[in-house]
Amino acid sequence: MLLTITAKDENTKEISFLFHKHPDKFQTSEITVGKTHVFYPEVSKKQTTIALMLDIDPIEMVRGKRNLSGKGFSLQQYVNDKPYIASSFLSSAIIKMFSTALNGKCNNKPExxxxxxNFEVSISVVSAPKGGEKLIRDLFEPLGYSLEIERHILDKKFTNWGESKYYSVILKNEITVQDLLIHLYILIPVLDFDKHYYVGEAEVKKLLEKGKKWLPNHPLKDLISNRYFLGFKSLQNKMYQILEEESEEEKEEISKEEKIRKKTLHQERLDVVLRKMKESNVSSVIDLGCGEGKLLKKLIKEPQFKKITGTDVSFNALSITKERIYFDKLNSRQLExxxxxxSSLLYKDIRFSGYDAAAIVEVIEHLEENRLGHFEKAIFKHAKPKKVFLTTPNKEYNIKYEGLENGKFRHNDHRFEWTRNEFENWAKKVAKNNNYNVEFSPIGEIDEKVGASSQMGIFSLVE
Incomplete structure (x- = not known):
């Protein structure tokens, strides 16, 4: 059995470092039922071919009582195709001769x-029972290979016997050496639907280890695993159990990362608002829609702010705020x-008035968009703080979040979300109607195309 791998690129001689075999040497190694040889039929600047040849001893296979499936006729041990086709013996030879490349290692040139x-791989003969040419294509084409396949007849002298289950195959793909060898290592025994050794739970680990990058998404995942385990359902079920457990763990990790990301963004949002307030030299602040009091807790620590007020429409949120800032344990000076x-931000409330600054952090998107006119009157016309620091999500950034690509909102309580242009148009109109100037600032990591995750408008009352 002969396998040749030809690289057709500039400086292809460098693949010898990956295969860990010198082009000038003919190398031979003993295997359980014969020998395997590695040599280079061609080495040039633009094309290099490495060959792996198996020299299997049929008598040794019988002596060693190797498993040849045992499902055929009584002389199958003596009359079979194993010495001549690509089979599990080839997979064993790949491990034996190319283990370094198979594991993705190259000490001399790790880059x-x-x-x-651009590889062209020639496999002299493969066996494809219960599938034939269609199976060969369906296994390799989803992995990016183009194929040339030639089917062999059973006997040239007796053509009426028909065609055989044997094929010569040429595979072409632009791929790494490691991925190429992994695909051959796994899929050749799948094609043959047979193995020369005991198939147990170790095969589950082997398949998952080598196929982790491509097997879960392969359209023939079920067929590959079934044939790789020689039809043993218990092993296939074990594989799916492991995949499901790993998937759950991955989801948990993603969930944790998402929570951390959201927490980090919200903290950055609060920190930016706090910094801008300090830079504005304001001394009295009202947090409109204070929620659970995260900004209030930061404000209390800053001696610059002499008067701090929090308000929210939710009584439950205010109860949590009290616990967060240890309200019942504050001394008399702090209580001052x-x-x-x-209160509600949609109605005029005299208690909103008399502050240097108002913080409205990720609040307006929770209001009905058609009621923003009432919000504008309550805050900008009647309360009239000297400064308003207002933030809201940037709708354009949602495509960066998994699951939000199709117009979904970031929170199930959001009534709307605005693009940067929509927010700026609204903010400029509000400023003009109520004698304010407004400037804009992004919050969070900035993407060149879609901007930052949050957007802030800083309104300044024109004296």
């Missing part, structure tokens, strides 16, 4: 491991600085 080459009350 070559991730380099893709901080106050809380329940």
């Amino acid at each position: 070559l491991v991730s380099k893709k080459y 600085r901080i106050s809380l009350f329940q």
